[in-house]
Amino acid sequence: xxxxxxxxxxxxxxxxxxxxxxxxxxxxxxxxxxxxxxxxxxxxxxxxxxxxxxxxxxxxxxxxxxxxxxxxxxxxxxxxxxxxxxxxxxxxxxxxxxxxxxxxxxxxxxxxxxxxxxxxxxxxxxxxxxxxxxxxxxxxxxxxxxxxxxxxxxxxxxxxxxxxxxxxxxxxxxxxxxxxxxxxxxxxxxxxxxxxxxxxxxxxxxxxxxxxxxxxxxxxxxxxxxxxxxxxx
Amino acid sequence: xxxxxxxxxxxxxxxxxxxxxxxxxxxxxxxxxxxxxxxxxxxxxxxxxxxxxxxxxxxxxxxxxxxxxxxxxxxxxxxxxxxxxxxxxxxxxxxxxxxxxxxxxxxxxxxxxxxxxxxxxxxxxxxxxxxxxxxxxxxxxxxxxxxxxxxxxxxxxxxxxxxxxxxxxxxxxxxxxxxxxxxxxxxxxxxxxxxxxxxxxxxxxxxxxxxxxxxxxxxxxxxxxxxxx
Numbered sequence: 001x002x003x004x005x006x007x008x009x010x011x012x013x014x015x016x017x018x019x020x021x022x023x024x025x026x027x028x029x030x031x032x033x034x035x036x037x038x039x040x041x042x043x044x045x046x047x048x049x050x051x052x053x054x055x056x057x058x059x060x061x062x063x064x065x066x067x068x069x070x071x072x073x074x075x076x077x078x079x080x081x082x083x084x085x086x087x088x089x090x091x092x093x094x095x096x097x098x099x100x101x102x103x104x105x106x107x108x109x110x111x112x113x114x115x116x117x118x119x120x121x122x123x124x125x126x127x128x129x130x131x132x133x134x135x136x137x138x139x140x141x142x143x144x145x146x147x148x149x150x151x152x153x154x155x156x157x158x159x160x161x162x163x164x165x166x167x168x169x170x171x172x173x174x175x176x177x178x179x180x181x182x183x184x185x186x187x188x189x190x191x192x193x194x195x196x197x198x199x200x201x202x203x204x205x206x207x208x209x210x211x212x213x214x215x216x217x218x219x220x221x222x223x224x225x226x227x228x229x230x231x232x233x
Numbered sequence: 234x235x236x237x238x239x240x241x242x243x244x245x246x247x248x249x250x251x252x253x254x255x256x257x258x259x260x261x262x263x264x265x266x267x268x269x270x271x272x273x274x275x276x277x278x279x280x281x282x283x284x285x286x287x288x289x290x291x292x293x294x295x296x297x298x299x300x301x302x303x304x305x306x307x308x309x310x311x312x313x314x315x316x317x318x319x320x321x322x323x324x325x326x327x328x329x330x331x332x333x334x335x336x337x338x339x340x341x342x343x344x345x346x347x348x349x350x351x352x353x354x355x356x357x358x359x360x361x362x363x364x365x366x367x368x369x370x371x372x373x374x375x376x377x378x379x380x381x382x383x384x385x386x387x388x389x390x391x392x393x394x395x396x397x398x399x400x401x402x403x404x405x406x407x408x409x410x411x412x413x414x415x416x417x418x419x420x421x422x423x424x425x426x427x428x429x430x431x432x433x434x435x436x437x438x439x440x441x442x443x444x445x446x447x448x449x450x451x452x453x454x455x456x457x458x459x460x461x462x
Contacts (some may be wrong), residue, residue: 010275010432010435010436010439013435013439014435017413017420017435017438019310019420019431019435019436025308026410029301029305029348029352030242030344030348031297031343032301032304032346033301033305033344033347034344035273036297036300038444039298039300039301039304041299041442042304043300043303043304044442044443044445044446045438045439045442046304046307046308047391047442047449048395048398048438048441048442048445049438051388051389051392051394051395051442051445052395052399052410052411052414053414053415054388054392054395055392055393055395055396055399056399056411056415057280089307107398108319119241123421129279141381146255162254185265207462
């Protein structure tokens, strides 16, 4: 990649916005290590975004607020429909119904948007290596504020004759009360299985993960191992 | 080349760098017909100076590579502390490499070499610091992860300047940047909602960061002037 090509393809902006593929990003990185202009472009883009994040978290200054207040927001689609129906059906039932529908739609939109954000954001969350019940004291899995998943690692015995494992999350001492079940292909020898526990399904307290093998008939083998741990928010 | 051998390494490097600085600024517009610098920036002399721990050569090296190293690490490591540590580790490894008597067959490939070292360091840091051992019950209190007063002041200053830039742009564009940068929403969905395409977003970011850089430079000049006077 040369400088002209980097400019024509808006590579610096794409890089900062995370739009380049891994190969393109590496190619561009190689370029900006020898091109001070592109290095400045990337650096200032990253600086701007970092500072913008901080700025957006702070309240608007008086000037911007005044400018925002002057503009009358255009009524939303649901508001306009609601107004029209309210005008037609004077009896007071239509408006609350429409408002409720609008609220549900807005809620669904927020949920979907948050879900997209979670799915598309790369995060680094420390995974806790759990230790089997017979090998030590209880483990503590800390759940960090704002995290959606709490990753844990569980070992499977080397040479276990299963191609797939079933990991079951229980409240401790309630083995018949399964909270979650997940299947995982057998990891390479010596490697653990990583399980992402959804934080919404967890509370402060004791849990265990029981690992079974998936039999050729599709059932569960005898219990292979059990990993007790305590979740702490 | 004989003249270059007699010149101090930094002077040689700066001579070449000044050629790059003489080019018309490419930051003014997205498209520009500026030709890249074809002359290699680093030569054998410079590598020898690095091996001999020449302070000027080392300072120039750090000055030149700080920005690309930091940018690459920022894209991979989220924590500022990790980025700082990984940057230092990258520079240390490169210096150690040359000081141990090793060199490069092609001195012009120094940027590629630094990039590779930086890449390896980032992967090592990712492996080492994204898996933590078990937190014991009676573990000592962890260190406060917030920045020191100096860093906080710098962040606050940058935030003030960026707020100024954001206030200058139309409300719609500000919201677009907010949704993409702060809320990290799906860019395609946000662009659809705002009735713009991805190129618009890139141009918007381009203009905003240019303006931000100008405002930063103005602010630095003002500070320099006021402290100097």
